[in-house]
Amino acid sequence: MPFEEQLSDSLRRTGDSFRLDDRPALVEGGLRRGRRAILRRRTAAVTGSVVALTLVGFGGAYAGGMFDGGGVHRVSVAGPSESGPRAVTGDQMVKTLKSLLPGGKLTKTAGRGSGGAPPPLAYGVYDDGQGKGAISLVVDRISPSAVAQFMKESGCGSAVMVRHDSCTAETLADGSWLKIDKGYEYPDHRAETKDWTASLVTPEGYRVDVSEWNAAAEKGAPVSRPEPPLSSAQLKSLVTAGAWKPVLATLPAPEKQSAGGAPESGTPDPSAASVQKALLQSLPKNLKVSGRGSQDGYAFAVVNDGKGESLVQINVQRKMSDVTPQGDRTTLPNGTVLGLNKQVGEKGGAGVVQWTADAVAPDGFRVVVSAFNTGDQASAATRTEPVLTLAELKAIALDPKWRKLR
Structure with missing residues (x-):
């Protein structure tokens, strides 16, 4: 060719x-x-x-x-x-x-x-x-x-x-x-x-x-x-x-942009510190946190309940109304589309699974939270299932506190 x-x-x-x-x-x-x-x-x-x-x-x-x-x-x-x-x-x-x-x-x-x-x-x-x-x-x-x-x-x-x-x-x-x-x-x-x-x-x-x-x-x-x-x-x-x-010198002056290259407009994503704090507060109190990280609109934590490490991560996004959650979908009375999904991990770790709750509101506000049965997606599974159930992930995704973050 x-x-x-x-x-x-x-x-x-x-x-x-x-x-x-x-x-x-x-x-x-x-x-x-x-x-x-x-x-x-x-x-x-x-x-x-x-x-x-x-x-x-x-x-x-x-x-x-x-x-x-x-x-x-x-x-x-x-x-x-x-x-x-x-x-x-x-x-x-x-x-x-x-x-x-x-x-x-x-x-x-x-x-x-x-x-x-x-x-x-x-x-x-x-x-x-x-x-x-x-x-x-x-x-x-x-x-x-x-x-x-x-x-x-x-x-x-x-x-x-x-x-x-x-x-x-x-x-x-x-x-x-x-x-x-x-x-x-x-x-x-x-x-x-x-x-x-x-x-x-x-x-x-x-x-x-x-x-x-x-x-x-x-x-x-x-x-x-x-x-x-x-x-x-x-x-x-x-x-x-x-x-x-x-x-x-030949490149045109850009519009006022965000780091991702898109023009800035509207309310920014919630701060890294606020998302990290809210995520940790959402987790069961018996979990030991061995790793964490965050940036605006995103946070993760590596936790252990005594049965092995588990990675939990969350994205809080705006203007995502064109996204359709995957998995078993339901539309809630307020118009939020919720997707619950279990799938094989995509980073190649042996036996890794990913469980996700994905909630997209009519105005495009989106919270998607996932848990894995490993502390590192590219490494082998450290437990049979993620530390959080789908029901717990759902509760986190639908928590109204995410909209209050600044």
């Missing part, structure tokens, strides 16, 4: 896979709310074809000090014109990426330029003589008002929810924020494909994000080397290179 057809097919299949009624993805999306429009991750590049990166949340940079540092290649991919910076092409994006790599070859390339709604990107399969590794890079821009929340919600995260070998996040001298995450494509390690990322965002909202794998494709390709080709230092140099400055 020609590359263009592979790309088109990949984009179509990826688009079909993002469903607003995909409850498990939305629940887990609480930890990645800054990337909510994307429901993660760098959706499959199939045997060298670039994928639906338009759906991905990206990190990045543009601050003058960060892009003017020494030791990086400088490539003028676009120059100013009377009407402002000229748009760059996909070919220019690829050439810039290639110029910043430490030797080797970049093949099976694809790129997208500026001037349209999807952000510019460059993709290729890099080979430094020690094995092929796919690399993708995207530049983007968010509202400065969303930067603080983006950094908060895009951090390294709890080890309970994110499996990785290492993750560091730091604020650089110019105020830009850099995260380098060395993780895996599959949290259950069904394949040893590693996914290393470097993400940078500046105070002005300019973002650059790069991902690399130790295989010739994100998914569907065998591991070709022990680790992805670029080291942490090389990833940092790549996202902070001054060569991206002309590209970023």
